[in-house]
Amino acid sequence: MKLRGLLTLAMATQVVVTATALLASHALTGAAGGFGVPQIVALLASAAIAVLLVRLCMRAIETSQDQRTAAALADQAKAAAESAQLTQAVIKTALDAFIQTDERGIVLEWSLQAEALTGWTRQEALGADVVDLLVAAPLRDGFRQRMMRLMPELSNTPIGIGFEATLLHREGDEILIEASSTALQIGGRTVINNFVKDVTQKRAAEEQLIQAQKMEAVGQLTGGIAHEFNNMLTVITGTIEILADAVKDNPPLATITKLISEAADRGAALTSSLLSFARKQALQPAEIDVNELLEELAKLLLATFDKNIQIVTRLDGNVWLAFADRGQLSSALLNLAINARDAMQDGGRLTLRTRNVVFGVREAVAVGAGYAGDYVEIEIADSGTGIPRTNIERIFDPFFSTKDVGKGTGLGLSMVFGFVKQSGGGIKVTSEEGRGTTFTIYLPKAETSTLRPTGYDERKVVGGTETILCVEDDRDVRQYVTVQLESLGYKVIPAGNATEALAIAAQGTPFDLLFTDIVMAGALNGRELADEMVAARPSLRVLFTSGYAHDVPHGPGHATMGAPLLTKPYRKAELARMLRRSLDTAVDSVGDPIPTPYSVQADVEGFLRKSERNGR
Numbered sequence: 001m002k003l004r005g006l007l008t009l010a011m012a013t014q015v016v017v018t019a020t021a022l023l024a025s026h027a028l029t030g031a032a033g034g035f036g037v038p039q040i041v042a043l044l045a046s047a048a049i050a051v052l053l054v055r056l057c058m059r060a061i062e063t064s065q066d067q068r069t070a071a072a073l074a075d076q077a078k079a080a081a082e083s084a085q086l087t088q089a090v091i092k093t094a095l096d097a098f099i100q101t102d103e104r105g106i107v108l109e110w111s112l113q114a115e116a117l118t119g120w121t122r123q124e125a126l127g128a129d130v131v132d133l134l135v136a137a138p139l140r141d142g143f144r145q146r147m148m149r150l151m152p153e154l155s156n157t158p159i160g161i162g163f164e165a166t167l168l169h170r171e172g173d174e175i176l177i178e179a180s181s182t183a184l185q186i187g188g189r190t191v192i193n194n195f196v197k198d199v200t201q202k203r204a205a206e207e208q209l210i211q212a213q214k215m216e217a218v219g220q221l222t223g224g225i226a227h228e229f230n231n232m233l234t235v236i237t238g239t240i241e242i243l244a245d246a247v248k249d250n251p252p253l254a255t256i257t258k259l260i261s262e263a264a265d266r267g268a269a270l271t272s273s274l275l276s277f278a279r280k281q282a283l284q285p286a287e288i289d290v291n292e293l294l295e296e297l298a299k300l301l302l303a304t305f306d307k308n309i310q311i312v313t314r315l316d317g318n319v320w321l322a323f324a325d326r327g328q329l330s331s332a333l334l335n336l337a338i339n340a341r342d343a344m345q346d347g348g349r350l351t352l353r354t355r356n357v358v359f360g361v362r363e364a365v366a367v368g369a370g371y372a373g374d375y376v377e378i379e380i381a382d383s384g385t386g387i388p389r390t391n392i393e394r395i396f397d398p399f400f401s402t403k404d405v406g407k408g409t410g411l412g413l414s415m416v417f418g419f420v421k422q423s424g425g426g427i428k429v430t431s432e433e434g435r436g437t438t439f440t441i442y443l444p445k446a447e448t449s450t451l452r453p454t455g456y457d458e459r460k461v462v463g464g465t466e467t468i469l470c471v472e473d474d475r476d477v478r479q480y481v482t483v484q485l486e487s488l489g490y491k492v493i494p495a496g497n498a499t500e501a502l503a504i505a506a507q508g509t510p511f512d513l514l515f516t517d518i519v520m521a522g523a524l525n526g527r528e529l530a531d532e533m534v535a536a537r538p539s540l541r542v543l544f545t546s547g548y549a550h551d552v553p554h555g556p557g558h559a560t561m562g563a564p565l566l567t568k569p570y571r572k573a574e575l576a577r578m579l580r581r582s583l584d585t586a587v588d589s590v591g592d593p594i595p596t597p598y599s600v601q602a603d604v605e606g607f608l609r610k611s612e613r614n615g616r
């Protein structure tokens with residue numbers, strides 16, 4: 001507006017000046033004079049003034065235009081600086097690493113997070129080829145080809161593309177990443193912006209969760225089946241002895257009963273493995289000196305394994321006592337050792353190692369251990385064939401075996417897994433094909449206050465004459481137990497559930513011991529029944545039985561010992577011993593009954609609550 005005004009003013013001035021000059025010359029020469037020298041002079045003067053005015057105006061216009069351009073440039077520069085600052089701030093605060101390259105993959109920008117993710121500093125990365133930095137040498141060509149294929153897609157997609165890749169940290173570790181890339185055209189060249197996220201841990205955790213859920217599901221199924229089988233086997237293993245006794249003078253029948261008995265034993269061994277996998281094995285945890293156990297194992301292996309397998313022990317002399325079931329731990333270690341032997345057909349080295357470890361939450365979770373704290377680590381390493389990657393996540397599955405039919409049932413590692421988990425510990429496996437496999441077990445450190453198991457005494461079968469209230473909801477098992485107890489000399493009052501048992505007690509019927517299943521259908525379970533009865537009669541002795549074990553609790557204070565718990569299936573001799581233990585321990589030196597509360601550990605309660613929740 002200003003410029004147009006200036007020009008209009010200049011033109012108006014020029015018109016006035018010309019008109020005035022012409023008028024003045026006319027006045028001087030008179031009207032008749034025509035167009036003479038004075039007019040020409042006047043016109044020239046007005047033209048000179050016009051040129052002057054135009055000059056002035058042009059200068060004014062130029063100055064104003066210059067100022068405007070300068071202001072616009074300053075605005076642009078400011079906006080660019082602000083945008084660069086903003087970009088830098090986004091890059092700096094982004095959780096993901098930022099890597100910018102040109103279209104050939106040469107690094108143009110490398111954020112702090114990229115330094116942390118890859119181990120390469122910005123200084124080292126700038127100007128380098130991103131593929132050389134982050135991809136293992138044998139995979140580089142393939143990676144570049146993939147990048148080239150992605151380029152057209154990348155350039156055509158304003159929102160960019162996401163992909164996953166395995167990269168290499170500067171230290172050589174693999175990192176699994178998720179990246180999102182966009183291509184930008186800046187000043188005629190292409191830059192590629194990549195935001196890269198490390199998902200190694202996340203993926204490992206997801207895989208572990210899936211594996212844990214799978215094991216849980218298979219475990220529940222297996223546990224349920226094994227539980228039912230146990231009840232049936234309890235009837236067979238128990239009654240077969242009575243039958244054998246009756247037919248001992250008839251050799252053919254005696255042979256048949258022996259066959260039945262052996263088959264039942266095999267069945268019991270199988271259900272025991274399955275229960276162990278399902279973490280439902282009745283464990284008797286105690287303080288264990290794992291070094292002593294491993295030395296015993298080493299001796300056994302030395303005597304039985306081929307001489308081309310070298311057995312090495314590396315035991316930490318200061319290793320803590322572990323808290324676990326000794327028998328089960330022995331068989332778990334033996335299972336691992338046998339697997340190791342099978343993987344070393346041409347000989348090799350088996351190393352047994354112990355040490356103490358203190359786990360934070362992260363480490364505990366990584367090995368699937370129950371809680372952060374102190375653990376005893378037992379490692380069994382072999383130099384055998386190793387386990388192929390594709391198999392490694394299946395080795396703990398029940399019935400997974402790569403051994404020939406008849407050579408392996410595939411239950412060994414499932415048992416080890418179940419036992420370790422049930423003991424509140426964890427297990428880890430690392431393996432490299434052709435180099436060997438290492439299984440590492442973590443067992444909770446024992447609390448020093450833990451009671452030692454009293455163990456079974458080896459006295460011969462002793463019966464009694466006391467009266468036993470026998471509560472069992474499975475009709476067959478109840479019948480069998482009644483027969484067993486009677487054959488031991490006891491008087492038996494059978495009851496099909498807690499309500500029946502309480503009614504019998506309410507009638508004032510005398511009895512000395514309550515023998516009850518823990519998990520029972522009905523209003524009360526075995527534990528609640530015992531609670532009610534002992535509240536009314538503190539000197540009452542109680543013996544529990546169960547096919548299911550309580551889940552061993554994690555953390556301190558788990559005094560599992562001293563629980564009079566008879567696990568199914570059991571033999572007559574075990575029943576007899578447990579009864580005498582329950583009946584006799586509560587008698588003082590002069591034979592008077594001591595009113596001992598049966599004090600069953602907190603974990604039985606935990607188990608009961610759980611089974612109630614599950615509606616068992």
Ligand SMILES: Nc1ncnc2c1ncn2[C@@H]1O[C@H](COP(=O)(O)OP(=O)(O)OP(=O)(O)O)[C@@H](O)[C@H]1O
Nearest residue numbers: 339340343395401402403408409410411412413437
């Ligand atoms: N130390 C090892 N080295 C190589 N492979 C192993 C090792 N331990 C286990 N495996 C693999 O894991 C599979 C499962 O082992 P697991 O102990 O559960 O069953 P199994 O040994 O085949 O049979 P079972 O132990 O019931 O007799 C094995 O068949 C084998 O393929």
Ligand SMILES: [Mg+2]
Nearest residue numbers: 335339412413
């Ligand atoms: Mg095995």
